[in-house]
């Protein structure tokens with residue numbers, strides 16, 4: 001197989017598991033994130049699999065374009081793009097919101113996804129083939145108290161996924177969206193700015209999803225026959241019914 005998948009945010013959580021799972025399915029991996037030492041670790045972990053690492057901040061549109069343009073020709077035939085890089089920053093009422101947190105969420109989750117897509121889509125257009133998987137969230141379908149800007153950023157991902165699907169259909173490029181509920185990753189540690197105890201409490205009293213659960217779903221989506229597009233999937237822990245209803249008594 002000579003299929004290439006670019007995954008953003010492979011240095012942790014869902015992106016890391018997705019890179020490993022797609023490699024297992026035979027994809028060559030373009031692995032991106034900011035933490036270069038973790039990119040190198042992933043490369044070691046995938047020894048035997050062709051891996052190309054690109055370190056950039058998705059907020060920096062010039063860095064994104066330069067990184068994608070710097071790929072050797074053999075790596076430019078990207079078939080699958082997983083727009084995964086993203087995070088929540090803070091959980092507070094809008095009247096007490098931190099402007100830096102708001103900028104981070106909008107710049108990373110929304111504009112970053114757009115910058116990476118803008119750089120990769122022309123490479124897919126060349127071959128009239130491709131599959132973009134955007135990682136949205138249940139927070140892109142519902143709003144919860146204090147989730148204001150994070151929820152808005154994921155609602156934007158939801159709108160962009162639908163819009164991209166419409167626009168790219170004539171290019172032969174599939175667009176899918178995966179909307180996870182609670183997944184135990186570094187997500188809450190980032191949201192709560194390194195407060196490990198508070199982060200751990202988010203996942204206590206029930207069995208949260210694991211990054212691997214999402215990775216397997218993504219791998220399934222991108223290995224369907226050419227005529228099939230799993231356009232949108234919400235994946236929740238069995239203990240979760242909505243963004244705010246979680247059975248923590250298990």
Ligand code: NDP
Nearest residue numbers: 009011012013014033034035057058085086183185186187
């Ligand atoms: P993690 O914090 O474990 O991973 C986030 C990844 O995003 C890291 O690899 C990080 O890499 C990368 N990233 C963050 N900011 C930037 C940036 N500015 N530039 C480049 N890369 C960046 O979280 P998850 O794996 O949980 O999150 C992955 C995606 O899943 C996100 O979009 C998140 O919103 C979404 N999601 C998560 C859920 C959950 O409950 N965990 C539920 C629903 C959706 P680095 O720091 O090295 O740059």
Ligand code: 8X3
Nearest residue numbers: 137138139181182243
């Ligand atoms: C991550 C899930 O519920 O914390 O997108 O927003 S949630």
